[in-house]
Amino acid sequence: MPATRGNRIVVFPRPGVVEVVDAPVGARARDQVLLRTRRTLISSGTDLTVLSGNFEPRSAWASFDLVRDDEIDLAPLVTHRFRSEAAPEAYRLLLEDPSAAVGVVLDWDA
Numbered sequence: 001m002p003a004t005r006g007n008r009i010v011v012f013p014r015p016g017v018v019e020v021v022d023a024p025v026g027a028r029a030r031d032q033v034l035l036r037t038r039r040t041l042i043s044s045g046t047d048l049t050v051l052s053g054n055f056e057p058r059s060a061w062a063s064f065d066l067v068r069d070d071e072i073d074l075a076p077l078v079t080h081r082f083r084s085e086a087a088p089e090a091y092r093l094l095l096e097d098p099s100a101a102v103g104v105v106l107d108w109d110a
Contacts, residue, residue: 007022007023007024007025008020008021008022008023008084008085008108009021009022009023010040010084010087010106012051015051015052016051016052018051018087018088018091019087019088020084020085020087020088037108038107038108038109039105039106039107039108039109040084040105040106040108041074041077041078041103041104041105041106042087042090042091042094042103042104042105042106043077043094043102043103043104044094044098044101044102047091047094048091048094048095048098051091051094051095074103077102077103078102078103078104078105079100079101079102079103079104080093080101080103080104080105081104081105081107082104082105082106082107083106083107083110084106084107084108084110086106087106090104090106
């Protein structure tokens with residue numbers, strides 16, 4: 001089992017800026033669970049929308065339900081993999097060449 005590195009998260013402190021920071025794990029209620037993420041798939045769709053700070057009113061993200069229900073296999077869409085510390089570089093790739101970076105995985109265990 002890999003060593004625990006703390007609770008690293010990707011944050012967007014302002015439009016166009018990506019940072020990886022350590023954050024404390026807050027208290028959870030009895031009806032909540034704590035999940036450990038090993039990899040995060042980022043893309044030029046949702047993630048660049050968040051990075052840009054431009055949100056369309058009434059946006060529908062129905063594709064999330066299809067992924068959750070295993071109706072869509074995202075593995076063939078993965079074009080790049082980065083260590084989590086390199087998240088700013090991964091997002092820069094999405095901004096500079098989104099057609100080449102269809103699906104980018106952030107590996108939190110690497």
